[in-house]
Amino acid sequence: MARVVGSRLARPDGPGKVAGTTRYVADLHFAGEWVGGTVRANVARGLLEAIERDAAFDFTRVVVVGPQDVPGANVIEMLTLDQPALASREIEHFGEPLLLVAAPDEATLQAALAALRPRITPLEPVFDPRASTKVFKEIRIEKGDVESALAGATRTFEGEYESASQEQLYIEPQGVIALPPDENGVVTVHGSLQCPYYVQKTLVRALGLPAEKVRVVQEATGGGFGGKEDYPSILATHAALLARKAGRPVRMIYDRHEDLAFTPKRHPSRVRIRSGVDGEGRLLALDIDVLFDGGAYTTLSPVVLSRGCIHAAGPYRCEHVRIHGRAVATNHVPYGAFRGFGAPQTCFAIERHMDHIAAELGLHPFELRRRNALRLGDRTATGQLLKESVGAQAVLERIAQRTHIDTHPWRAPKTTRKRRGLGMSFFFHGAGFTGAGETMLHARIALELDAEGRALVRSASTEFGQGTETLFKAIAAEALGCEPDDVLVAQPDTHAVPNSGPTVASRTCMIVGGVLARAGRELAARIGGNGPFRERARAFVRSGGDSRVEATYQTPAGLEWDDKAYRGDAYPAYGWAADVAEVEVDLDTFDVRVVRFWSAVDCGTAIQPQLVVGQFEGGSLQAVGFAQLEVVTTRDGRFQQDRMATCIIPTALDAPDFTTDLVEVPFSGGPFGAKGVGEMPMDGGAPAVLAAIEDALGLHVTRIPATPEHLLELWLAAHPEERL
Amino acid sequence: MTPEVTVARSLDEALAALARDGAAAHVLAGGTDLMVELRTGRTRPERVVDVWKVGELRGVREENEGLRLGALSTCAELLRDSRVASHAPLLVAACREVGAEQIQARATLGGNLGTASPAADLNPALVALGARVRLRSRRGAREVAVDEFLCGYRKTLRERDELIESVLVPTRPAHERQLWRKVGTRRAQSISKLTVAVALAFEGACVSAVRAAAGSVGPRTLRLATLERELVGRPLSPALCRSAAAACARADITPIDDVRSTALYRRHAFARVLATLLAEPDGVPACPPS
Amino acid sequence: MKLQFTLNGERLELDVEPLRRLLDVVRDDLALTGTKEGCGEGECGACSVLVDGVVVNSCLVPASQVDGCEVVTIEGAGFERVRQCFLEQGAAQCGICTPGMIVMTRAWAERCRREGREPGLDDARTALAGNLCRCTGYGAILRAALDAAKERP
CATH class of the missing domain: 3.90.1170.50 (Aldehyde oxidase/xanthine dehydrogenase, a/b hammerhead)
Structure with missing residues (x-):
């Protein structure tokens, strides 16, 4: 019976942050x-x-x-x-x-x-990625026989989808202080x-x-x-x-201008999809072409492209899939990592394409997704067999119960000046590094006891708001059988902590947390005995017992990945989620107000539900911004939004009311059944908002951000009599 | 590099500092514009006169001709003043949409006028209200219609030794509707893509007088002459609201593409917003008739 | 110039450039680093402090203008209840916007109480609209703000 997992611990970093005593680099x-x-x-x-x-x-x-x-x-x-x-x-x-x-x-x-x-x-x-002759990375994923399947399909569809860049806009700008060599x-x-x-x-x-x-x-x-x-x-x-x-x-602490003007942002993308379906709307074939603008240098573009391509077919079963991706060089400031890491771009494309298919077939978008959703025992685009922890149907059921999106008359004609609309998205996100990444990285952590009998977690996994420290306290306490207050988390310092890998890729909980849980159980076994943990631990330390456990990541049995063919088990596990957005669009200004936003989320066991909700709501708001509010454009290779006054992100008044339901489908390979959640919310927000805009206006928008300016142009094209 | 600063404690001190020979001084009020300009180096004044502590520039007074608003009136003060609320709800509505609370606490009427940005939200409201700005120097005082005072892109009729002392919002006609709408980049803390302010006086069902102005759709705060001409002497039928708004959007504004929006959007959104504002004043963030 | 003001209840006299930003006076001259700089142009609210009870962006306030004023930063007294509400709701994630949020929340909660207004969600959103947060989606912050405004002193 879990004592700490699922509870609501006080954040150890909380008191300093609310008091203003926490020291940031500046x-x-x-x-x-x-x-x-x-x-x-x-x-x-x-x-x-x-x-x-x-x-x-x-x-x-x-x-x-x-x-x-x-x-x-x-x-x-x-x-x-x-x-x-x-x-x-x-x-x-x-x-x-x-x-x-x-x-x-x-x-x-x-x-x-x-x-x-x-x-x-x-x-x-060179600013146009289509004109670029330099390819940083090319990826081909092939499953089945796409051309034959398309030829045999009852209906085929085509679509092209574009997304612009997006600025991370952490509120603390980049900064470091370097010291000269010591003695x-x-x-x-x-x-x-x-x-x-x-x-x-x-x-x-x-x-x-x-x-x-x-x-x-x-x-x-x-x-x-x-x-x-x-x-x-x-x-x-x-x-x-x-x-x-x-x-x-x-000390080099960037001011906001330097940070906005010269540091990496999300890769602009263009995705083309050809699809074929049978008479019941079941996907027979998907042919997907992905193009990312990488900017001037390689940076992380190959792995951003990789995650983007692997997620490009969405959480859907389809026997015949071809995904061709390229990340190319331009003379833009290099693009880099941003929550979701390529997947938000391709997820946007496939979700918009599903809505397109639904509209063309006269099938409800929810029903189309339900019919095609991956199930236990299915294989993904890379041929990965889904053996467990597939919350796909569960999140669809939950979001329908919560919002009745399944019976909402999508795209029904509307006449008011302020038009309400509802739209949905369905998505998955692999936790941990792609393919053999975790096996090669070999994440290490250490867990040790001090003389007071407290356990100290040493890892390179960083806290930057997600709740890493709280999460590790919870996992260690559960595994050790101690109180959360008996656990301390060391400051990440390469001279003091082993390399548990970077804090990216929705890997901290499932991968590093998994290693920590194993270390905790091993240390608990060493200490042994019954009674209060601190007393037992102190006695163990005094008796000269080996009070330090180092643990490394062990690849779960049966995980296989062929990096050349891009086939196999791309991730140990996936999180699954469905979003519904409700918007109100003002027909005078084409301002989109996202009024309410619901998510149903399977990230396995929620070690700390409050943290999961925080991650999901925060990530969803970033996705809502990506959909329609946040604009990043370049001119002669310069970002035009190089001040906070022009680089717009949502305020408290722009944020919807969020409702996040956790549907926990545990994963045996994660700590206490947990998977990853950090990036996932970034995938679903934009397509849900665009689907809601489509419901409100009857416009099938394929480009984000769907700014008022863009919506007005599409509206005038559809209603030329309203042009001045 | 560092400007010479005079921290004025009285109107006399401020005027004396402005009257001095040498480079023209920049006037510092609430700092929401100038502090950013100084920081980024876009403005490098040799001299700055800080007037924030000049008591004579504060406060709201009722006079025979109307309501006199001190130049240092902040948005926050204006939107909490019951006299302003009953007299110039249009101005209150504009103040409410400037920045957010922190900016409203510092942004001043005089600063809006003096900076004369085409995106300054209070200026279209003042023009629509037929407000007059009082300028004072050691040479004396004079009053200029706000409409004339804002004479170009960030240009005003203020002479270098003059200080914006106050603004007079004239007494309102018996039957008036004041309308306001801002379209920004987001729902708060945003610079406008367009603003429109209209004051309509009625005799019976007919519009007897109109003053209208717009921001962010031209190099300066623009008076909407076509709209005023189209509406005067006629009842506000839905058809007239639409046709007058469209005519105004074609003739009275000169929007451009910039980092916040496009010319096409501004022109169309302007026409649509204005038509709705005229036709359904209760359905938008407009002001109730006073 | 000679600047006299009260900071967190303590009377201070400093010699400063009149146009020095209050933010720099507080952070660099007085080493009170709880007030954060997020943008330096009055857009993000991370540098919010109280001047004579009014919340301002300290990056936009010249030192000359707080002469004779009462300045309160996150290090000052009277924030305890708001802090507790933020902790309970998990409203501080990365924490960089948190001091500014708490300063604004306190001012709003006190205003609600003073004016006898029932604190509402839309009102809270408007009050906090000048404080940007990129972590939370604002939900937890708004819940904390409502808690703070509803609780009696």
Whole structure:
């Protein structure tokens, strides 16, 4: 009988956050610290000829770092090595870093930056991904015989779907403070980040140091959403280069403008779908083409594309599937990780396509989804056999009970000026790294007892709002049989915690939490006995027992993945969910107000239901914004929304009332039956909102964000008599 | 680099500082615009006169000709003042949609006028109300219609030594309806894509006088002459509301594409919003007849 | 200029540039880092503080304008109940918007009480619309705000 799983623990990070005493990186100061800044390219593509120095500025007051000052390799190591830490000749995107400057104060820094003027010969940039000739990654998934199935289908359909970029807009901008080498030659970076070991890997390469000489410490982090998965590696490298040369701590805390203008956002996408169905609306074939704009460098595009492609066929059974995906280079600022990681784009496409099929067949969208939903024993697009924990039908039933979406007269004609509409989406999301990722990563954690008999969890999994610390306290306490207050969670610090992997990919609960649960059970067995945990643990420590357990991820038996053919078990388990959105569209302004939003969610056992709901509501609001409110556009390779005044996200008045129902279908491979939930809400919001807009207006919209401007244009095309 | 700052404690101190020779001074009121401009370096004034503590610029007074509003009246003060509520509900409605609470606490009437942004939400309301701005300098005082005062993109008739002292909202006619609508990028804390403000006086069923203005659909706050002409002397039939709004959207505004919206959207949404506003004033966030 | 003001109940006198942002005075000069900078242009509300009982974005307020004023930051007294409501509802996730949210919630709750108004959800949404949160979807924050406004002192 679970004692802690399913309970509602107080967040250990809560009291400091509500009191304002929690220290974020901008709140920290180190003796003798200077501030760092970046000289950037002012064109999207070109050749750097020189950087002229204004003779009026006294450069002895500052420290300048150029490519020649990089002691290791001048690269940012992520998936590949194509991105320089500082560009020396070829400029591939607007704002590309060229030089770094450290100065004693902000005014001197700004004066120095203004006195360094890059001279660049512009070259013709490529902004249209369809015109790109450079492919970062190509993926082909093949199942069955798509062409024959299409030829034999009762009806076939085609659609093209586009999504624009999206800004993570964590409220705390990117920031790090780098310290120069200490007496042992160890370089330390404190930062707002999701993945301490990613940052360490990049620093090792650029600084030419062994891993033990590079220490990365995660400070309290004010939101990430993927935006602090990759970019902190760049910022940390810059700050560390400056600290090394200046011989003093250097802080680089971006202001909002620099953060918005130059850090990665969601990949813009174009997805084409051809489908064939039988007389009952059952999917016979899906032919899907996915194109992502990767921006100027590889960064994480190959794995974003991978997740996007694997989810592209949606949570639907279909015997004949072909998915062809490409992530290509352009001269945009590199795109990167954002919650959902490629899946929101493809999920949007397939869900809109399902609504299209439903409308064409005269079949209710709910019924179409119910008929085609994956079931236990089915195989996914990659051929993965679904052996357990498939909540597909359960979430559909629950959302229908809650909202009666199944009987809602979708697209019924309406006459009022403010039009209400309801729409749904149905989606799944794989938890953990794709394919063999977890096996290769080999996540490690440590669990140890202190002299007081308290258990300390050591992992690199970071807290940035999701509730990682609370979750780990709950899992450890349940596994150890102790009180949650007997568990402490160590600050992620590469010198103090083993590498449990990055905090991404909906993997913290299911993967790292699973390792932790195993470690907890092992430690509990070692301690043994009965009675209060603390007493037993103290006695065990005093008796000299081995009070530290290290545990590593073990691939569940039977999981197989062929990375060449893109076939097999793409993820250990999937979360399943259905959303319904209710909108009100004002026919004068085409403003879309999302009034209410319901979700039915299977993420396995909810270790901490309050955290799950927090993740789902927060993620859903980001998805609601992605659908219709949040606009990111570029001009000559520059993001046009480079201030918070123009980069719009929902306020409390723009947010709907949320209702989130948990439908728990446990997974035997997860801790106490848990799966993952972090990214999933990002997948379903946009198609649900667009379906609701379609219900309200009768317009089949295939592009997001569906701004009032876009809706008006579509409306006028459908009602030319209303054109002025 | 750092501007020279005069923190004025009285109207005399402020006017003396403005009258000094040398570079023209920037006036600082609630700071919602200038503090951002200074931070980003878009504005680099040599001198700043901070008038926030000048008591003579505060307060609301009833006068024979109408309601006099101090230039430092904040949105928050205006929307809680019962005299403003009964006299100029249009202005209250506009104040309510400026930013959110923190901005409403700091954004001032004088700041809106002085900055003269085409997106400043209070200015169309003031133009529709036929308000007059009082400018004071050591040379004396003068009054200018707000409509004329806002003479171009971020341009006003204020001379460099003058301070916006107050605004007079004239006494209202017996039978009047005041209408307001803002369309922003979101439901709060947003810069407008378009605003429209209309004051309609009636004699019997017929419109006897109209003043109307719009924001964010041209380089400055625009007076809607076509609309005014179309409506005067006629009863507000649904057909007239539609045709006058469409004629106005064609003739009176010059919207552009920018980071917030498009010209096409602004023109069409403007016509649609205006038609609805005229025809069903209760169905939109308009103001009840006073 | 010589600046005299009361901060969290303590009278202070500082020598500052008149246009220095109140945010920098509080965070850098006085090392009270509970007030956060999210945007530096009055859009996000993370830097909300009370000046003479009114919530303002401290990134937009020049030091000269708080001369003689009473400034209260999240470190000040009187936030206990609102904090407790935020904890109970799980309204703090990443926590960076939380101090500003709590400052605004307190001001709103006190206003509801003062004006004898029944606190409502739409009213809470309007009051908190100048404080952006990217984690929660606002649900938990609004529930916490309603709790705070309903509880009696």
